[in-house]
Amino acid sequence: MITTSRRARLGWNIATYAVLITLTIFCIFPLVWTLLTSLKYEADIVTQTMQYIPKRITFDNYVAIWTQSGFPTLVFNSFVVTATTVVLCLITGTLAAYSFSRFHYPGRGVLMLGYLVIRMFPAVLMIIPLFILMRGVGLLDSRFGLALAYTSFLLPLFVWMLKGFFDAAPKELESAARIDGCTRLGAMVRIVLPLARNGLVATSVFVAIAAWNEFLFALMLTTSQGSRTWPVGLQLMVGEFQLPWGVLAAGGIISIIPVMILFAIVQRTMVHGITAGAVKG
Amino acid sequence: MAERMSALSEQSPSIWRRLDPAAALGRLSESRYWMYLLLVPSAILILAVVLYPTVYGFQLSFRQMRLNRPDLGTGFVGFKHYIYMWSDKVFWLSLRNTAVWVTFAVVIEFALGLVAALALNRNLPGTKIMGVLILLPFFLPNVVAGHMWALLLDPRLGVVNDILVRLGFLETYKAWFADPSTALGAAILVEAWHGFPFFALLLLAGLKGVPDDLYKAASVDGAGPIRQLRLITLPMLRSVIAAAVILRVIGLVNSPDLLLILTGGGPGQSTQVLSLYAFQKAYKDFNFGYAGALSVVMFVLLMVFAWAYVRVSKVNQD
Numbered sequence: 001m002i003t004t005s006r007r008a009r010l011g012w013n014i015a016t017y018a019v020l021i022t023l024t025i026f027c028i029f030p031l032v033w034t035l036l037t038s039l040k041y042e043a044d045i046v047t048q049t050m051q052y053i054p055k056r057i058t059f060d061n062y063v064a065i066w067t068q069s070g071f072p073t074l075v076f077n078s079f080v081v082t083a084t085t086v087v088l089c090l091i092t093g094t095l096a097a098y099s100f101s102r103f104h105y106p107g108r109g110v111l112m113l114g115y116l117v118i119r120m121f122p123a124v125l126m127i128i129p130l131f132i133l134m135r136g137v138g139l140l141d142s143r144f145g146l147a148l149a150y151t152s153f154l155l156p157l158f159v160w161m162l163k164g165f166f167d168a169a170p171k172e173l174e175s176a177a178r179i180d181g182c183t184r185l186g187a188m189v190r191i192v193l194p195l196a197r198n199g200l201v202a203t204s205v206f207v208a209i210a211a212w213n214e215f216l217f218a219l220m221l222t223t224s225q226g227s228r229t230w231p232v233g234l235q236l237m238v239g240e241f242q243l244p245w246g247v248l249a250a251g252g253i254i255s256i257i258p259v260m261i262l263f264a265i266v267q268r269t270m271v272h273g274i275t276a277g278a279v280k281g
Numbered sequence: 282m283a284e285r286m287s288a289l290s291e292q293s294p295s296i297w298r299r300l301d302p303a304a305a306l307g308r309l310s311e312s313r314y315w316m317y318l319l320l321v322p323s324a325i326l327i328l329a330v331v332l333y334p335t336v337y338g339f340q341l342s343f344r345q346m347r348l349n350r351p352d353l354g355t356g357f358v359g360f361k362h363y364i365y366m367w368s369d370k371v372f373w374l375s376l377r378n379t380a381v382w383v384t385f386a387v388v389i390e391f392a393l394g395l396v397a398a399l400a401l402n403r404n405l406p407g408t409k410i411m412g413v414l415i416l417l418p419f420f421l422p423n424v425v426a427g428h429m430w431a432l433l434l435d436p437r438l439g440v441v442n443d444i445l446v447r448l449g450f451l452e453t454y455k456a457w458f459a460d461p462s463t464a465l466g467a468a469i470l471v472e473a474w475h476g477f478p479f480f481a482l483l484l485l486a487g488l489k490g491v492p493d494d495l496y497k498a499a500s501v502d503g504a505g506p507i508r509q510l511r512l513i514t515l516p517m518l519r520s521v522i523a524a525a526v527i528l529r530v531i532g533l534v535n536s537p538d539l540l541l542i543l544t545g546g547g548p549g550q551s552t553q554v555l556s557l558y559a560f561q562k563a564y565k566d567f568n569f570g571y572a573g574a575l576s577v578v579m580f581v582l583l584m585v586f587a588w589a590y591v592r593v594s595k596v597n598q599d
Contacts, residue, residue, distance in 0.1 A: 012506065016400045020411045023397055026474065027415050033440055034429050050443045092323040099319035111320065113591070116527065118327050120583040121335045122535050124559045125576035128569055129337035152330035155323050160524045167520060168490040185310035202486050213422035215538050231424040238428070245432055252425035259420040263413065
């Protein structure tokens with residue numbers, strides 16, 4: 001009995017490693033290839049026989065994208081837009097998610113569906129009128145205007161995901177705090193938010209990534225170097241200058257560095273996630 | 282006078298408490314309308330930035346608006362665009378492609394995401410770094426993901442072609458995105474690569490919230506890993522799964538980005554989907570009215586899907 005269960009566990013462990021190694025290769029091979037491409041001379045990219053390991057390495061592509069274009073400005077604009085979006089989502093979305101998770105009231109189902117319906121509005125349908133509206137109030141071609149647009153269509157995602165995490169936080173601790181004289185707001189801030197902390201971080205990261213990566217709205221709502229974000233800038237460079245593969249790859253690698261740093265922080269927070277700890281303990 | 286002063290100083294703490302914004306909000310939270318007040322900030326934002334443009338967009342679909350044909354004016358034309366759509370072959374092709382695109386992408390992404398999350402949740406030594414690497418593709422913007430795979434699958438420089446030829450699966454390099462029979466499949470591969478970490482990350486976060494005690498109790502009762510998955514894990518993850526599937530479907534239907542960068546709908550119309558078709562009608566033909574009508578149809582179809590999905594998975598009843 002003991003040997004079979006031990007053998008079964010060994011089998012599952014081997015399967016787990018096999019699955020993870022396969023998925024890892026699938027996921028990072030394109031990235032590794034892009035990194036290698038960014039380090040090659042253009043002559044070594046366009047060759048008759050494929051060079052898997054570059055015979056010589058150059059950082060010319062990185063120097064080219066960083067100095068010969070407005071790339072630093074584009075990255076900074078993206079950073080401002082992303083940070084603004086996350087703050088707006090945290091303030092407004094957390095309250096809404098808490099309301100949906102903890103209270104049962106007339107109209108709750110309809111309102112939740114309403115928030116979801118917002119998410120379903122096709123971007124193409126919104127984009128032209130939004131352009132006219134933003135122009136009317138002077139928010140066209142502004143980083144704050146873009147962040148507002150991002151917040152409004154990312155909020156439903158934020159609220160629905162966060163509601164799931166709030167639902168998972170045990171209600172007993174909150175009730176105990178209420179009995180001890182906490183207000184509803186006090187119980188939410190002191191008990192529920194810390195319990196759902198890894199959920200809050202995870203949802204914020206999702207929103208940040210979506211804002212950082214967004215392309216269509218930025219293309220439409222920004223018209224100058226002053227507020228243009230980097231995905232738009234990079235795509236326009238591809239179209240205008242026939243950007244060489246190596247330079248394009250270098251731009252892509254630079255763009256994912258902040259994201260990787262952000263995610264490294266989230267990993268740690270998730271490991272020490274207080275929800276799991278509270279539920280288990 | 283002295284009496285008054287002492288009365289004032291006695292009162293001042295309560296005045297201070299009344300003016301303290303945190304305490305005021307705390308008292309406000311005891312109101313019976315608190316659950317509605319919590320929704321006010323997000324609702325204002327959504328009404329102003331989403332609802333108004335959308336309503337405008339809806340009425341656009343009943344109007345003539347072609348930026349390159351100002352002579353036609355911007356008058357109301359009733360259901361003209363919708364009637365035209367009925368006989369528009371490209372519309373029906375886009376609809377079919379959208380169904381194929383979304384179904385295959387979501388099924389593949391959910392399956393890969395669940396497998397990845399379950400494997401990562403076993404916390405075997407050395408797998409933590411793989412967890413980080415597996416989630417990476419989702420962070421990549423469509424612009425980079427698109428160009429990266431365009432390079433990988435390039436008919437002349439593509440490393441995927443080179444590997445497949447070396448392994449003997451292919452005779453010669455293949456132009457994946459130029460062949461109508463492989464273009465949509467290749468695009469789905471790119472989308473699956475790009476989107477499955479979304480499921481993995483959400484499901485993994487959900488798995489961390491499932492108490493270990495349930496699994497211990499189940500294994501004492503003799504339930505194996507497969508039964509534990511079916512009877513504990515999936516039911517406990519139900520609301521996370523529902524949210525993930527709905528959000529992914531909406532994202533896939535609405536965003537033309539990846540296909541725009543990879544194929545532009547071609548070759549022919551073999552990778553044309555509704556969102557991309559509407560986008561091109563607006564930005565290539567400047568036919569805002571017809572683009573609006575296409576978007577409205579897309580929106581109605583999504584609404585029907587979400588309503589049916591919420592009904593089936595009963596997320597509202599927990």
